Amino acid sequence: MTSARKRILAAFSVVIGAVAQAAAADPLIVNADSRDGQSLDGEWTYSVDPYRDGLAGFHGGPVGQGYARFDPRDVDAYTRENPSALFEYDMRKADKVDLPSSWINHAPEMRHYQGLVWYQKIFTPTIKKGERSFVRLGAANYRSYVYLNGTKLGEHEGGFTPFLFEVTDHLKPGENVLSVGVDSVRDETSVPPPVTDWETYGGITRSVKLIQLPETFVDDVFARLTDADTMAFDVQLDGPKAAGQKIQVSIPALNVSLSGKADAEGHWSTTTNVPAALEKWSPDNPSLYDIKVQSGKDSVEDRVGFRTIAVDGTDILLNGEKIFLRGISMHEEEMGPDPSRIMTEEAVRALFTEIKDGLNGNFVRLAHYPHAELTTRLADEMGLLVWSEIPVYWRIDWTNEETLDAALAMQQENILRDRNRASIVLWSIGNETPLSDARNRFMMTLADAVRALDPTRLVTAALLTETKSEDGVLTAHVDDPLSDSLDVLSVNTYNGWYGSVPLADVSEVRWRSDHDKPMIFSELGAGAQKGFADPDLMRKFSEDYQAEYYRETLEMADHVPFLAGLSPWILKDFRSPRRQHPVYQNGWNRKGLISETGERKEAFDVLSDYYAGRAER
Numbered sequence: 001m002t003s004a005r006k007r008i009l010a011a012f013s014v015v016i017g018a019v020a021q022a023a024a025a026d027p028l029i030v031n032a033d034s035r036d037g038q039s040l041d042g043e044w045t046y047s048v049d050p051y052r053d054g055l056a057g058f059h060g061g062p063v064g065q066g067y068a069r070f071d072p073r074d075v076d077a078y079t080r081e082n083p084s085a086l087f088e089y090d091m092r093k094a095d096k097v098d099l100p101s102s103w104i105n106h107a108p109e110m111r112h113y114q115g116l117v118w119y120q121k122i123f124t125p126t127i128k129k130g131e132r133s134f135v136r137l138g139a140a141n142y143r144s145y146v147y148l149n150g151t152k153l154g155e156h157e158g159g160f161t162p163f164l165f166e167v168t169d170h171l172k173p174g175e176n177v178l179s180v181g182v183d184s185v186r187d188e189t190s191v192p193p194p195v196t197d198w199e200t201y202g203g204i205t206r207s208v209k210l211i212q213l214p215e216t217f218v219d220d221v222f223a224r225l226t227d228a229d230t231m232a233f234d235v236q237l238d239g240p241k242a243a244g245q246k247i248q249v250s251i252p253a254l255n256v257s258l259s260g261k262a263d264a265e266g267h268w269s270t271t272t273n274v275p276a277a278l279e280k281w282s283p284d285n286p287s288l289y290d291i292k293v294q295s296g297k298d299s300v301e302d303r304v305g306f307r308t309i310a311v312d313g314t315d316i317l318l319n320g321e322k323i324f325l326r327g328i329s330m331h332e333e334e335m336g337p338d339p340s341r342i343m344t345e346e347a348v349r350a351l352f353t354e355i356k357d358g359l360n361g362n363f364v365r366l367a368h369y370p371h372a373e374l375t376t377r378l379a380d381e382m383g384l385l386v387w388s389e390i391p392v393y394w395r396i397d398w399t400n401e402e403t404l405d406a407a408l409a410m411q412q413e414n415i416l417r418d419r420n421r422a423s424i425v426l427w428s429i430g431n432e433t434p435l436s437d438a439r440n441r442f443m444m445t446l447a448d449a450v451r452a453l454d455p456t457r458l459v460t461a462a463l464l465t466e467t468k469s470e471d472g473v474l475t476a477h478v479d480d481p482l483s484d485s486l487d488v489l490s491v492n493t494y495n496g497w498y499g500s501v502p503l504a505d506v507s508e509v510r511w512r513s514d515h516d517k518p519m520i521f522s523e524l525g526a527g528a529q530k531g532f533a534d535p536d537l538m539r540k541f542s543e544d545y546q547a548e549y550y551r552e553t554l555e556m557a558d559h560v561p562f563l564a565g566l567s568p569w570i571l572k573d574f575r576s577p578r579r580q581h582p583v584y585q586n587g588w589n590r591k592g593l594i595s596e597t598g599e600r601k602e603a604f605d606v607l608s609d610y611y612a613g614r615a616e617r
């Protein structure tokens with residue numbers, strides 16, 4: 001376990017006012033995008049290192065000088081002065097690329113590369129005396145090794161959450177060299193494991209930023225409703241003057257202005273009555289408020305919505321009222337023939353508009369890992385309820401403590417990044433995990449950790465069920481032992497596509513649950529290649545089959561009394577290396593309701609009409 005990870009996990013034991021704080025961990029820098037500093041996006045150079053020579057010598061000893069791609073030296077200038085020196089790389093002369101972006105589109109030969117790639121960025125910072133500086137990476141997939149001017153800052157495991165290092169003492173005036181080795185290869189102990197059903201997208205896939213802050217700064221803010229009448233704020237300061245420093249929270253549009261003092265740990269919690277003027281956030285009225293938290297020389301601003309989410313028996317209640325989640329699942333992949341996970345605002349807006357306006361949806365499942373911060377911010381702004389998930393997927397190494405640590409760390413990084421997003425209503429702790437005692441223990445630990453960090457949202461996981469004949473009726477029984485630890489039961493169901501239930505029988509399947517809890521169909525779906533019409537034979541992969549599958553399955557959904565929503569699989573065809581049918585797939589999972597370029601398939605209208613009807617009920 002890295003020392004950074006140990007510090008992160010230590011944070012779980014620091015519980016103040018029932019909400020775990022990031023106090024004991026490295027600084028978090030909430031709402032980092034809004035902070036002063038310098039973008040390190042744009043031009044970088046890169047060099048592949050398939051034998052990982054930049055991590056160790058070939059006999060296992062220290063890295064040889066000739067292979068140390070994290071070394072900031074100008075190799076060309078050095079060899080002019082030292083003609084006998086041997087270097088087998090030169091980062092300054094290496095190919096240039098624009099980051100953030102997965103490397104799969106850097107060059108044709110990178111398309112299927114899995115392994116270590118070194119990146120280098122040369123930049124000149126503006127150093128302000130007395131300020132602290134941090135290098136923050138929004139995400140790099142999967143394991144990162146970060147160096148500044150040849151000094152190792154640290155490592156990070158996990159492809160979808162932000163991490164940062166303080167560089168106050170490492171920056172120098174003039175040219176600085178940031179080097180990042182990113183290794184996309186995962187092993188059996190990783191989260192997710194090596195086998196998934198999506199493209200790995202190795203590389204630095206989210207923005208890199210040099211953040212500059214006063215010596216003592218506002219590190220974390222958690223603003224939310226704890227019940228219909230109470231607005232609560234937790235603020236965490238970081239720095240030598242944190243203890244006892246004054247803190248002010250204001251929301252001008254609501255006339256909220258609160259102040260207090262940080263305790264010895266730099267923490268302050270406060271509550272106030274919900275102002276009468278508050279318009280609660282909902283998909284129909286996604287009202288956001290400017291909030292400012294000021295302390296000493298620092299202030300941080302955000303736009304935050306306030307709402308409650310709860311369950312009552314088999315219902316989900318948003319702001320106290322029953323809501324049916326009209327959703328769809330989505331991978332983090334932009335539309336177009338050749339995506340490389342560049343999630344610009346335009347790219348996310350295009351996908352969300354298809355959900356909101358095209359499908360009449362109010363909900364999106366961001367599968368199967370934390371998506372970009374920009375994405376959850378746009379969900380806040382556009383009015384989509386969000387399911388946010390960590391990649392505890394399929395065959396996890398349940399008995400391995402380090403695997404559990406990795407999952408806990410990812411979950412913490414995700415929740416602390418996003419717990420001010422009103423759109424997020426469900427934290428999912430995993431997807432389709434095979435039953436065992438070890439799995440139950442692992443997942444229950446995750447559920448407890450979610451509640452310690454954020455007791456204001458619902459915990460769920462996508463579960464598996466079997467459909468069997470009971471007294472001559474096809475019956476699916478929700479009996480996963482994890483159910484007791486979840487607020488909302490979610491089930492992936494593919495009768496009519498996978499398994500032996502014929503499509504014509506799907507609408508007859510009955511659902512039975514041992515729990516008085518809401519259930520969501522977190523997945524259902526069938527593949528179709530856009531343009532393949534087959535009305536007579538109705539073969540799989542035809543648009544006709546997919547549309548019929550939706551009609552049958554939605555009819556089944558209508559007979560489930562405890563169903564509180566759906567997020568069918570999936571909005572858009574997405575890249576998946578395990579899908580290689582040469583006629584229909586060619587590396588794409590075809591269960592999208594739109595093709596990879598955004599063309600709607602027949603089933604799109606089936607779901608859109610169904611949701612229009614559901615919205616009326």
Ligand code: GCB
Pocket residue numbers: 197368431432492523569589591
């Ligand atoms: C599932 C998985 C999802 C797959 C999907 C499929 O159950 O959760 O990741 O992509 O099925 O298409 O088979």
